[in-house]
Amino acid sequence: MRATLALILVACAVLAGCDGGEEGPAPDESAQAAxxxxxxxxxxxxxxxxxxxxxxxxxxxLHQHINGMAPQFVDAGFVLLAHTEWRDKGSEGxxxxxxxxxxxxxxxxxxxxxxxxxxxxxxLPLPGGLKACAGDAMIEFRTDRYYAKLTARRDPAGQxxxxxxxxxxxxxxxxxxxxx
Numbered sequence: 001m002r003a004t005l006a007l008i009l010v011a012c013a014v015l016a017g018c019d020g021g022e023e024g025p026a027p028d029e030s031a032q033a034a035x036x037x038x039x040x041x042x043x044x045x046x047x048x049x050x051x052x053x054x055x056x057x058x059x060x061x062l063h064q065h066i067n068g069m070a071p072q073f074v075d076a077g078f079v080l081l082a083h084t085e086w087r088d089k090g091s092e093g094x095x096x097x098x099x100x101x102x103x104x105x106x107x108x109x110x111x112x113x114x115x116x117x118x119x120x121x122x123x124l125p126l127p128g129g130l131k132a133c134a135g136d137a138m139i140e141f142r143t144d145r146y147y148a149k150l151t152a153r154r155d156p157a158g159q160x161x162x163x164x165x166x167x168x169x170x171x172x173x174x175x176x177x178x179x180x
Contacts, residue, residue: 031080031103032056034177038101038146039084041173046165048086051096057081065100077109078102085153088162095155097163101170102147110142124164126171139167146174 036054043050055065058080063070065083080103087096104110116131117123123131124139132141137156140149148170152159 032082035080035082035101035103038170038173038177039082039099041176042099042166042169045169045172046086046162047089048097048162048166049089051085051087055083057083073102073104073113076112077105079105086162086166093155093158095159096153097159097166098151098153099166099170100149100151101174102149104142104145104147107142107144110145110147114140114142114147116142124167126168128171128175130171132167132171134167137163139163141167141171143171143174144177146170146177148174 039050039054042048057065059074059078062073062078062081065081066073082099082101084099084101085096086099102110102113104113117133121131124134124141126132126141126143128143130141130143132139137152137159138150140147142148148167150163150167150170152163
């Protein structure tokens, strides 16, 4: 059953444009399948398109993406990172949103790399009662074992709606992801 689900998720990723193509070492298959499922659900929910292939990072090559912070993430239980870039479907402008979705191995691991906003702070409300830290060009949050960081590039002001839609979709999909 799990093997069938994994094959379906990978097939959906190929059809959705986030093809799960490997850039980097072969990632943990169950973590990759779960993240691919979250990305697929995000695409369906938002209608946005994933640009290019998913870039996968594991403990061996994480330093190539986050450099000096890699040891902190690995020590916190880091399993896998999927780096993707998104654009509104049909958009031809220069702007896009980077989505980094980290599997931190456990809720404790995600808590070690992201401090949630104080209960009294406004934060950005997300599905499931989550609050995200949000700035002009970035949103970051954690849900269960996942930490997500979204960054608007080249046209932050023009990417606000997409930035928020992606964050909400990832939060919702991650909450429904199968536990490993």
